[in-house]
Amino acid sequence: MKKTSTAAMALRPLAMNHISVDCVVMGFDGKKLHVLLIERAVEIDGTVIHDMKLPGDLIYEDENLDEAAARVLHDLTGIKNINLLQFKAYGSKDRTKNRKDLLWLEHTTHTRVERIVTVGYLSLVRIGRSLAVQHLDDEARWVAVDELNTLPFDHNAIIDDALSVIRSQAEADPSYLFNLLPQKFTALQLRTLYERVYGKRQDVRNFQKKMNQLDYVIALDERERDVAHRAARLYRFDRKIYKRSRR
């Protein structure tokens, strides 16, 4: 904003960017946190290499960021009206420094892409309950977060950031993590989810005690079915009671 900015600008070129959105869709299968990845095929020097990346796409001229994120997820999973939280923009000039990523970009977009600023979106879904899994393209796959390889671009960092966002969202709103559980869940599932999100073991007894103190976690007169081990009691999350308790 100095008066010299016009002169400086003539020497220093402005960035012309493509903008993309990348969606971190997280699910929990009762044992591990999973992230939805899609397969990517890249031809390098005559050889086709397959790897996985976050679902994402460049945005079109006639859509805004939220619309682009919703489109990407809809195209991928068939679901609409999914709750998408924008959490961070990534604009490092090094994002596209990997030759493999550049080749893939140019192949899929048919345009020369120099720099992409991407905007990260987060969504939590119920694996197995949500439509997400039923409509999954065969290109898409759930991958355990602790078993991720090195992903294209800065996608590993984006997923790490998304995990931090889940933790701070859960801190601000303890009901947030219940979006990852089935309607009826066991104490073990809830505890395992906490262990996965916070990355540390929870003492079984202490956890059960804390859980019993939450009046919005309702013990049901129902037990698991079709399990090899002793069927555990089921619980459900009561949003009405939760909301009352937060007033």
Place this chain on the structure above:
Amino acid sequence: MKKTSTAAMALRPLAMNHISVDCVVMGFDGKKLHVLLIERAVEIDGTVIHDMKLPGDLIYEDENLDEAAARVLHDLTGIKNINLLQFKAYGSKDRTKNRKDLLWLEHTTHTRVERIVTVGYLSLVRIGRSLAVQHLDDEARWVAVDELNTLPFDHNAIIDDALSVIRSQAEADPSYLFNLLPQKFTALQLRTLYERVYGKRQDVRNFQKKMNQLDYVIALDERERDVAHRAARLYRFDRKIYKRSRR
């Protein structure tokens, strides 16, 4: 990510965007929250109109988002190493629909700008203590948040979002708001700050009681100087005690 995406793309043009950063720098003068705005001159149909906007700029080819935000603030205030929190990307296609804003953009950038995605950054500074005020360009001015006119682009919405971010940051980390206070502050200043941030009156006695319970807010054997009214006791925030209390 559908296999039809290449065909669809031929019909639907990709967005080519400029990227900008906009900095919401907030200060508190003991009475009101203020935001740092800079003057803008726009020539419309032969008449020059002056208004105010958030400090921001398009990013250069050789810098990333954080670097651009730091540059904008440094150019404006002369300070470096200011804490800047990226909080949201704004990519509505309607951001640049106002003719006045388009004219200004084309005049200042000497380039045709169709669409700008901007990334919002937030910084809290101590008015009067910080270098920010001493080095302010004469173009820049502190404006009370509750006295803002309609600003260019979506800058009013960006400032509203920044206020929400301040609230949720303060919720997650109660020490956050002390960044807005001078090293030594009165109970009235702290209470007024809370009233401004949360937009509601605080009961004087309850607030004083709550404040006395915070062991990291230390009452000093010192009082205000050079005030017309009865000099009030001064307090200070103790970060070491605060950190211990949060473990």
